[in-house]
Amino acid sequence: MNAKRNVYLAPYLAWMALFIVIPIALIVYDSFFDIDGGFTFGNYEKFLTPIYLKMTVSSIWYAFLITVFSLLIAYPAAYALTKMKHKQLWLLLLILPSWVNLLLKVYAFLGIFGTYGFVNGALEALGIGRQQILFTDFSFVFVSVYIFIPFMILPVYNALEDLNPSLVFAARDLGASGWTTFRKVVFPLTLDGVKAGCQAVFIPALSLFMITRLVAGNRVITLGTAIEQHFLVTQDWGMGAAIAVFLIIAMVVIMLLTGTGQAGRVRR
Amino acid sequence: MKSLVRTFIAVIVVAAGLLIAINRLNSSQGYSGADTLTVYNWGDYIDPDLLDKFKEETGIKVIYQTFDSNEAMMTKIEQGGTTFDIAVPSDYAIGKMRQENLLLPIDHAKLPNLANIDPRFLSQSFDPGNVYSIPYFWGTVGIVYNPELVGNLKFDSWDDLWDPSLRNNILLVDSAREVIGMGLNSLGYSLNDTDETHLQEALAKLKKLTPNVKALVGDEIKMLLAGEEAAVGLVWSGDASEIMDENDKLDYVIPKDGSNLWFDNMVIPKTARNLDGALKFMNFMLDPANAAQNAEYVGYATPNGKAMPLLPAEISEDERFYPAPDLTDKLEVYDNLGKRMLAHYNELFLEFKMHKK
Amino acid sequence: MKAAKRWQSAYLIVVFAVLYAPIAYMIFLLVQQRRHDARLRGLHA
Numbered sequence: 001m002n003a004k005r006n007v008y009l010a011p012y013l014a015w016m017a018l019f020i021v022i023p024i025a026l027i028v029y030d031s032f033f034d035i036d037g038g039f040t041f042g043n044y045e046k047f048l049t050p051i052y053l054k055m056t057v058s059s060i061w062y063a064f065l066i067t068v069f070s071l072l073i074a075y076p077a078a079y080a081l082t083k084m085k086h087k088q089l090w091l092l093l094l095i096l097p098s099w100v101n102l103l104l105k106v107y108a109f110l111g112i113f114g115t116y117g118f119v120n121g122a123l124e125a126l127g128i129g130r131q132q133i134l135f136t137d138f139s140f141v142f143v144s145v146y147i148f149i150p151f152m153i154l155p156v157y158n159a160l161e162d163l164n165p166s167l168v169f170a171a172r173d174l175g176a177s178g179w180t181t182f183r184k185v186v187f188p189l190t191l192d193g194v195k196a197g198c199q200a201v202f203i204p205a206l207s208l209f210m211i212t213r214l215v216a217g218n219r220v221i222t223l224g225t226a227i228e229q230h231f232l233v234t235q236d237w238g239m240g241a242a243i244a245v246f247l248i249i250a251m252v253v254i255m256l257l258t259g260t261g262q263a264g265r266v267r268r
Numbered sequence: 269m270k271s272l273v274r275t276f277i278a279v280i281v282v283a284a285g286l287l288i289a290i291n292r293l294n295s296s297q298g299y300s301g302a303d304t305l306t307v308y309n310w311g312d313y314i315d316p317d318l319l320d321k322f323k324e325e326t327g328i329k330v331i332y333q334t335f336d337s338n339e340a341m342m343t344k345i346e347q348g349g350t351t352f353d354i355a356v357p358s359d360y361a362i363g364k365m366r367q368e369n370l371l372l373p374i375d376h377a378k379l380p381n382l383a384n385i386d387p388r389f390l391s392q393s394f395d396p397g398n399v400y401s402i403p404y405f406w407g408t409v410g411i412v413y414n415p416e417l418v419g420n421l422k423f424d425s426w427d428d429l430w431d432p433s434l435r436n437n438i439l440l441v442d443s444a445r446e447v448i449g450m451g452l453n454s455l456g457y458s459l460n461d462t463d464e465t466h467l468q469e470a471l472a473k474l475k476k477l478t479p480n481v482k483a484l485v486g487d488e489i490k491m492l493l494a495g496e497e498a499a500v501g502l503v504w505s506g507d508a509s510e511i512m513d514e515n516d517k518l519d520y521v522i523p524k525d526g527s528n529l530w531f532d533n534m535v536i537p538k539t540a541r542n543l544d545g546a547l548k549f550m551n552f553m554l555d556p557a558n559a560a561q562n563a564e565y566v567g568y569a570t571p572n573g574k575a576m577p578l579l580p581a582e583i584s585e586d587e588r589f590y591p592a593p594d595l596t597d598k599l600e601v602y603d604n605l606g607k608r609m610l611a612h613y614n615e616l617f618l619e620f621k622m623h624k625k
Numbered sequence: 626m627k628a629a630k631r632w633q634s635a636y637l638i639v640v641f642a643v644l645y646a647p648i649a650y651m652i653f654l655l656v657q658q659r660r661h662d663a664r665l666r667g668l669h670a
Contacts, residue, residue, distance in 0.1 A: 035607050051619055077640045080633035090637070092273065097644050099280070108647035110488065111654065115497050118650065132436065134497070135483040149644065217483020218442055218621050226618065232339070233444065234614045235607065 024248065031241035035234075043242035052226070052243070059222040063205035066144045070201050071194065073145065074152035081153070082160045091157070098150045106214050109143050110134065113215070135217035143215045144205060152197040159193025160186075195258040203251050223247060305545040306331045308341060308352040310532070313405075315565035322552050328545045345370055345537045352539050353546040359531045362401050363394040363604035371400040372536045378547040381554035386573035388593065392531065392601050401533035402550050403571035405563070407505035408529055408591065408599060409446055410522040412512070417499035426454035426523045429500065434480045439492055439501040442484045444610075444617035445602055446528065447474065450502060453526045460603040471616050475623045484621060493518065504530065505589055509567045520588045522595065529599035531571075 034040040046052065084090050097105070112118045113133040120130045133139050163186065171181040187194075209224035218225070223243050230240030307314075311334040319330045333352070335341040338361035344350055346368070357365060365371050376382060376398075385403055395401045411423045417437070421428045429438060429450075440447055449459030451470035461467065482498045493501045494514040503511070508520040534553065536546050552558060559572035560579050569589050570576075576584045584590060591599075605613070 035611055051615075051622060054622060073640065076636055080637045083630065083633055084637070092276075093641065094644070097648060100648055104651060105647045108651045108654075110491075112647060112650055114492075114495060116495060132482075146643065146647075149640075213442060213484075213486060214488065217439075217485055219483060221618070221622050229614060229618065234611045236611045236614075239611075 027241045027244050027248070029241075030237050031245050033238045035236045035238065040238070043238045046239060047242055047246060055221055055223060055226060056246070058220070059206050059224075062141065062144075062208075062220060062222065063202050065141050066148060066205045067198050067202045069141060069145045070148050070152040071198065074149055074197065075156055075194070077149075078153045078156040078160055081157055094150055094153060102147065103210065105147070106143060106211055109139070109146075109215055113139050134215065135219055137216070137220065140211065140216035140220050143211055144208060147211070148201040148205065151200040155193040155196040155200065156190060157193075159190035159196075163189050192259075199254060199258055202254060206250065207247055303327060304329045304331055305353050305542050305549055306333060306351050307549070308333050308335060308344075308350075308355040308537075310334060310356060311336060313356065313532075313566055315562050317565075318553075318558055318562055321558070322549065325552070326545070326548055328542075328548065330549070342370070345539055348539060350539050351541050352537050353542045354540075354549055355535050355537050356404050356532050357401075357535060359392065359394045359533070360602050360604055362533055362535060365535070365537075366395065366400055367604075370538050372538055372540060372543070373399050374402065374536060374550070375547060379551050379554065381551045381556075384554055384556055384559070384572050384574040386571055388596060389531070389571035393603055394531075394601060395533070401535045402554065404532045404534050404553070405506075405566065405568040406529065406531045406571050407569055407589070408522050409449070409502070409504055409527045410508065410520055410588075411500060412493055412503050412508045412518050412520050413500045414496065414518055416517065417496075423500075423521045424524050426450055426525055428523075429454075429480065429502075430477055431480075434500060436480065436482050437499045438477075438480045439482055439489055439498045440484045441489055441502055441504070442486050444614045446502065446504075447484075447620065448613050448617055449528055449602075450474075453523070456525065459526070459528060459600055460605065462605060462609055467612075467616060471620060474620045478620075478623050490514075506568050509589060513567070522588070522591055522599075524595070524598070526598045526600065529596065529601050531601070532568075 031043055032039055032041070034042055081087060081090055081094075110117075114120070115130060115132070115134070117134075119133060124130055167185055167189070168181060171185045172178075176184065206222070207224035207227065208222055209228045212218060212220050212222055212225050223246070227240045227243050227247075230236045230243070305328050307330055309332065313334075314332070316332075319332060323329055335344070338357050341355060341357060342361060342365060345352060345355065345365070362371070379402070382398075382402065389403045389406055391397055411429070413421075413423060419433055421431055421433075423429070445459070448467070448470060451474040452459050452461050452466065455466070455470055455473060457463075457466045457470070461470075483492075485492060489501055489503060490507050490511050492498065493503070494511050496515070496517075501511075505520065505522075512518050512520060534550055536543065540546055553562065554572065556572055556574035556578055559570050559575035563570035563572075563575065563579060564583065570579075576590075
């Protein structure tokens with residue numbers, strides 16, 4: 001029985017070794033070499049200089065903002081979804097936009113937020129006048145939240161679906177107000193979904209890079225931007241790998257903090 | 269509902285399969301023999317009529333393949349498995365390819381038309397004596413601006429960019445050498461300067477530019493400037509001519525205190541199979557009539573001196589794209605500073621980007 | 626209860642509108658480009 005199971009397991013283990021363990025090992029290995037190929041700890045020393053630390057702090061701050069806003073928007077949406085008649089259809093509609101190429105959607109925002117774009121046209125018609133929206137912190141957070149929203153809604157929706165409705169009825173019968181019911185019953189019971197959603201958003205948000213250039217005009221610099229630059233422009237793979245190692249460590253820490261919960265449920 | 273989802277997935281899988289099949293078919297073409305020649309060039313960087321003309325004259329059929337960055341092109345040639353007979357890299361990439369032995373020397377005896385090239389553009393630092401490369405197009409780095417929106421600034425000097433009236437109105441290309449080079453040039457230093465105090469001075473000066481910088485962007489800069497997202501932009505002259513084609517209100521200028529001079533040169537990569545055809549093609553492109561026709565089509569500046577009289581006066585006398593010799597003397601080609609210095613330039617550039625308003 | 630339901634629907638519609646806005650905008654641009662191209666071809670013919 002056991003041997004048979006191992007046979008079935010083999011392809012998955014091989015897959016994991018080939019596409020997860022080996023690449024990570026290679027990244028760790030690369031991070032110990034300088035630009036000329038000599039062994040060094042210098043990349044990590046460099047990571048501890050003010051410029052990279054500042055970048056780290058700002059990456060975490062923006063990722064935090066993106067996660068919070070995603071959650072604030074996604075939770076009510078997921079809640080409303082569970083109350084709808086054609087849930088499956090709504091859910092499909094929700095997933096559909098994530099099939100459209102990311103770059104295409106981001107480019108659309110260049111047109112929508114531009115000085116002579118759609119939103120500014122509307123603002124001017126309303127008498128507010130043109131504002132700079134593109135290349136601001138606002139546009140960066142908005143577009144990132146836009147990209148990540150489906151990844152937040154799905155786990156929260158699943159958790160809400162799993163919630164036994166009789167618990168809510170019981171709370172109401174016992175005299176709890178709507179808000180108290182939510183606070184004491186619904187939210188704690190869906191916390192696993194919230195955690196999974198936060199993981200699915202926070203971790204990729206830490207290493208966003210394309211959006212920082214297209215929508216934030218490089219006025220927001222994240223660790224992802226630095227990695228991209230080191231690998232593609234400078235060809236200082238060691239430094240890029242060192243930053244990537246930091247991100248992997250950060251990821252593990254976040255996983256441990258939020259508990260593994262239902263993390264396996266929603267993955268890109 | 270479930271079956272609907274399944275159908276959707278099936279459709280997507282089939283579509284992806286077809287896409288892969290098309291890609292395979294496309295890439296499996298392009299063998300080189302004695303009567304075919306594979307040219308690896310930037311997209312839309314040659315007049316297609318010239319390829320037909322070349323076939324009529326020599327009987328060699330040209331297979332034209334394109335790339336969109338020097339790095340992508342170098343990787344493909346390095347990996348082998350391709351049969352590119354001609355490639356058209358930029359200056360710094362030629363220096364790099366030469367060091368890595370990716371190029372074959374060019375037999376000048378077979379290129380009588382090489383004499384047509386303006387000597388100003390020969391024997392540059394990236395390839396002394398033009399052993400490995402022949403100039404194809406050249407250009408500069410300068411400023412595209414909207415004269416209606418910048419008051420009486422003329423951008424004769426880089427310092428005009430620091431004018432407080434341009435607050436939040438400048439777009440820069442997201443490229444370390446161009447931006448740091450501009451900082452160095454504005455202080456009167458060479459854009460190949462490696463002196464640490466000079467570089468720090470340039471960085472400090474660039475940080476003062478931050479309030480004026482709206483964004484640092486990539487290729488989108490063309491679309492954004494043509495759409496008047498900002499009044500001023502730091503761009504390559506090739507991009508500038510494309511931007512001005514789309515929006516004729518804009519103008520281009522090269523500041524007098526110096527800037528970059530860049531080249532795209534024809535080379536024969538080590539993957540070449542049809543060496544004879546490659547030399548014939550180079551000689552063909554160096555012919556004044558062909559060079560003029562190509563320059564008119566592509567809109568970039570030709571280094572071919574004999575082709576100049578054949579161009580319409582409005583092109584050849586346009587000092588923005590064919591600056592006079594006293595200005596080109598002040599322009600510098602990027603030296604290959606080596607990986608370490610380049611990494612340092614990028615580090616400084618990153619620090620500049622991190623600087624908040 | 627009914628009012629709550631209406632709010633929920635309204636909220637969902639707003640979220641979905643924003644979610645589809647860029648895609649709709651892209652399609653709008655595409656159609657515009659097509660028309661523009663067709664007009665140019667008409668001029669040349």
